Amino acid sequence: MPGKLVEKAVVLVSGGETLGGLAAVRALRAVGHQPWVAVHDPRGYAARSRAAAGVVRVPDPSEDGPSFVRALVDAAAAIPASIVMPGNEPALVALAAGADRFPPGVVVAACPPDVVERAIDKAQLANLAADAGLTVPSTAHLSLSTFARGLPFPYPVVVKPVRSDLEGPGGASRHYSARRAESPDDLREALAALPNARALVQPFLPGPIGSLAGVFWQGEMVVVVQSRGDRIWPPHCGSMTWAVTVPLDERLSSRMGHLLRAIGWNGLFQADFVEHAGRCFLIDLNPRLYTSMAITTHAGANLPAIWVDLLRGAPPRVDRRYAVGVGYRHDEDDIRALFRMFVHGPRIAALRGLVPRRRTVHAVFSIRDPMPLLTSAGKLFRLASARLRRAQPTRAEILQKPGPQPYRRKT
Template identity: 45%
Template sequence: MAHSRPPHDGDRVLLTGAEYTGGLAALRGLHRAGYRTWVATTDPHSYGALSRAAAGVVPILDPRVDPEGFVHGLAAAAARTGATVVLPGTEAGLLALADRRNLFPAGVAVGAPDAVLVADACDKSLLDTHARAAGFEVPPTTHVTLSDLDDGAAVTFPAVVKPLRSEMIRNGRLERIEVARVTGLDALVAALHDLPGQAGLVQPYMYGRIRTVNGLAWEGQVVTTVHKRADRTWPRDCGVVSFATTVARDPALDEAAKTLMANLRWSGLFNIQLIESASGPLLIDLNPRVYHSLALAITAGPNLPAMWADLLLGRTPRVVEYEVGRTFRAEDDVYAVLSAARSRGARSALSGLRPRHGTTHAVLDRHDPRPTRALVGRVVSGLRRKVADRLHR
């Protein structure tokens, strides 16, 4: 299997967001390509901080709490470590860096486009317009406020309620706000009441498999894409991919993805999510950032984070074709399988737990065991807390 370009001995990268699985995948991918990568993290026990792929660990402030301090800390850390590339591993980090790129010296390349472009790509209220202009089909979407419900706005249930942006100010600080499935008016009122401005985007809940177009763009031109289809997500209603397989490119979707990235003038990683409905694939989300199942693309061939670093350094990345049929499993896929077993019958659903040779995991890697040990410790601690809570009821 082909991987990214030859090792970059001496090239140093400062990476944020390795507290999460996507960031861990980016760290491992950069290490595989030969980049010496320092993990900037709020948690010294995070996946990235424990990984063998990290050249070192830099304590950093939370970009949601103190974006200014976060970027100042990164600029100082880049100077100390000699890093010439800074990569955001979360949307909060991307937003903070886009607004403050001027804090870095000219010799440091920052993986965040202009703030206007970032704001545009992250604004979910604009996504329908961008998607249709690119050639995607989208579900019916309505901007709804609590006052609209008072005026008798009609909503078909079950429905999905989305924030206007994934990262929004709530209770005085930036927070990541998740999508919610609602089955009736009371639940819709509660969901809107909890959103900033008491407003959100409402779509009918769609049943179907998730398909994604993932890739890397540079100044609006798509460098490469990797297509995958998800068998399961967790949580089941509005969760992230827990088991997926790379599939052949759909030419129409691939062309639409290229047009979307061109219209957004995007530079960086991207993850376009679609749902396979009876009328065809419908675009439901865009994540212009490091994403949860990034490890699958890297294992299948294109080392997207290393290619991103190459481009930021003014190099031409080596583009390889991805392998169709490679699989990805997140460690919480077990919950998705057990949930399916309760609803569909144990025998057929539990077959999903069968190990598959060559499967890439979100955390598990026999060559990098410490993040897995940390994950197991967290699961055990969580189970102990649940047992203790039940015993004290």
């Protein structure tokens, strides 16, 4: 990993509620920068991290983008910060639209709005990726009105929103994930759950998930790391919960560069692939901080720090030879993936997955930075409480059951 900096940069990182935000804050602190965290929820992972130089409260960008930008403008001036880094898709969209509101001397780590739109539009992604020589699954554009036409491929299928974050009836945006549909009824239900009832539908391709992550700048791939995930959560259409870095596929990396060049992208990125029938199919592009980013830092490629160097016009400290065989574990979701594996098989693999491994970085747990575990504990407590409430019958359900009835006062 690169050594300490002589000149520190003060970086204001939004999205401190996410694991990507936590990974970015830890990575920036590791090389001597001063990362501040912007959160709308003070219980966020990065807000509790000792790596954070400070915390500022801001509106939720998914609910009020302009107010979010105004709050960051004020925070950047008050700290003062020299770089503002978006932590999720709503923040990226808001900052791309409001970058000109920041005073001189503050660099906003967001591409122009038209570039951001191309990067997050999954419908455009399929066409641009195919033109770049990447393999993409067959894709059908479907809505409830065109549902009756059927599909050119069999079930099961994957239903994807046209963008990861979509605006709902109240004006606020909400994150929507891909989901698997086993039948026409499942597909109709998935379409109806989306605000615009439109989606991209692709055949479900079983296989391990792969990842390419790096920094692309001015038409060149500055650094890229490849990893392979053996477990995901949720099942079928989830994110990597256990992964390991693998040798770089230079051909795949080159084609990924062609795609990013066509988009006009500058900055950090992560792409998901599924390995199926001996081929790598591109299934998603995340032009932002992402959940499993800790693995690249642990492998020797500090993507947030490299991005900051480029934003400041400094030569990036890059070692293109990242470490192969570095592991990553998502503390919260991997135990769920292992439990499901133990129930449905193979059980031996599930038990082996419980064994700690050397050279493994965790998404949350860190001996040097333990406090973000409180966020994990809070999430698990709220999840368990919600399930318990759903499991308890309501009074109406009790009254409908045959047998002894609860005491009622006579009238």
